[in-house]
Amino acid sequence: MLRKRGTVLGAVMILAxxxxxxxxxxxxxxxxxxDWRGQEQPYLAFPALLDLGDDILVSYKRGKAHAADPGAFLxxxxxxxxxxxxxxxxxxxxxxxxxxxxxxxxxxANGDIANYxxxxxxxxxxxxxxxxxxxSDNGKTFGPVERxxxxxxxxxxxxxxxxxxxxxxxxxxxxFTNLTGGVYSKTLQRPVAGSVDVVRTEDNGRSWKFVRSITxxxxxxxxxxxxxxxxxxxxxxxxxxxxxxxxxxxxDADWKLVKKVNLTxxxxxxxxxxxxxxxxxxxxxWYLLGRNSIEKGPMRLSLFRFxxxxxxxxxxxxxxxxxxxxxxxxxxxxxxxxxxxxxxxxNVVNYKAAxxxxxxxxxxxxxxxxx
Numbered sequence: 001m002l003r004k005r006g007t008v009l010g011a012v013m014i015l016a017x018x019x020x021x022x023x024x025x026x027x028x029x030x031x032x033x034x035d036w037r038g039q040e041q042p043y044l045a046f047p048a049l050l051d052l053g054d055d056i057l058v059s060y061k062r063g064k065a066h067a068a069d070p071g072a073f074l075x076x077x078x079x080x081x082x083x084x085x086x087x088x089x090x091x092x093x094x095x096x097x098x099x100x101x102x103x104x105x106x107x108x109a110n111g112d113i114a115n116y117x118x119x120x121x122x123x124x125x126x127x128x129x130x131x132x133x134x135x136s137d138n139g140k141t142f143g144p145v146e147r148x149x150x151x152x153x154x155x156x157x158x159x160x161x162x163x164x165x166x167x168x169x170x171x172x173x174x175x176f177t178n179l180t181g182g183v184y185s186k187t188l189q190r191p192v193a194g195s196v197d198v199v200r201t202e203d204n205g206r207s208w209k210f211v212r213s214i215t216x217x218x219x220x221x222x223x224x225x226x227x228x229x230x231x232x233x234x235x236x237x238x239x240x241x242x243x244x245x246x247x248x249x250x251x252d253a254d255w256k257l258v259k260k261v262n263l264t265x266x267x268x269x270x271x272x273x274x275x276x277x278x279x280x281x282x283x284x285x286w287y288l289l290g291r292n293s294i295e296k297g298p299m300r301l302s303l304f305r306f307x308x309x310x311x312x313x314x315x316x317x318x319x320x321x322x323x324x325x326x327x328x329x330x331x332x333x334x335x336x337x338x339x340x341x342x343x344x345x346x347n348v349v350n351y352k353a354a355x356x357x358x359x360x361x362x363x364x365x366x367x368x369x370x371x
């Protein structure tokens with residue numbers, strides 16, 4: 001199941017008309033983790049990873065199409081934490097006639113883990129409500145697919161990310177008009193039709209409480225895919241807009257807006273939103289990772305370093321497809337780091353369709369070079 005391809009593109013600075021410079025890393029190695037060839041359900045997409053140290057868990061959709069493919073299930077790879085090699089591959093979530101889409105990991109204070117799934121059916125409206133599978137043994141076994149259900153009057157359909165500090169886990173989730181609460185709620189005093197909300201749990205995911213609507217904090221901005229991380233006493237959040245805007249947002253400890261910047265409007269090398277954004281801190285520096293289009297044409301994978309106070313982008317590294325080849329689908333990417341021969345290696349697990357259906361692959365970079 002593994003293929004490796006080492007690629008040396010050269011450490012260069014590229015200038016295009018009307019665009020700012022971006023870097024292309026010299027060290028880049030690709031390892032295909034799961035391939036579509038010879039498979040009855042060959043469409044592999046939307047990976048999410050959980051770094052457990054000795055092991056890395058990667059969940060992704062296995063189906064027949066990007067969407068509307070009943071019988072699609074959530075598959076999981078267990079990677080060796082040191083080598084990145086595949087140790088195990090198994091189905092962890094399936095519902096007869098339904099679609100398991102967009103799984104997202106959570107790790108709770110007691111060590112349990114869960115994967116929250118955007119469960120769908122064919123036809124419109126497609127959402128059937130958030131589902132979850134749980135494990136208390138680091139992903140060796142999982143319980144049945146369960147319905148998360150209604151949280152303070154709202155049933156959510158899509159989870160974006162979860163982070164834990166102390167006994168509390170926060171999760172970003174999205175509402176849909178066909179699910180319970182998917183209209184304006186007089187009780188909650190917030191628009192919940194297509195709202196990205198924050199919910200929290202203090203009992204390891206057994207029950208959740210509504211915290212705040214990020215959509216409302218952004219003045220009703222039309223957003224969906226979002227990512228967040230702790231910053232000082234509050235949070236930094238990245239949100240993809242339906243209106244081709246990409247937001248960076250700083251929130252206080254109560255999830256109230258402190259600052260927001262539309263990166264698309266401020267930077268000519270971001271022509272639209274950043275697809276499936278992931279925001280994170282490493283070594284005191286802040287980064288945004290995701291699918292980017294620097295002009296009309298092929299999608300690419302970009303890593304942006306930004307100032308957490310001003311949200312000014314300090315560096316843009318083109319991690320994949322600097323050559324501008326045709327990529328029909330992909331770039332939902334998540335990172336992890338490992339030490340190797342005295343170097344810190346930056347690994348990105350991603351999906352990509354360049355020839356045929358998408359593969360799940362890992363890209364490795366020298367962190368010193370791209371950071």
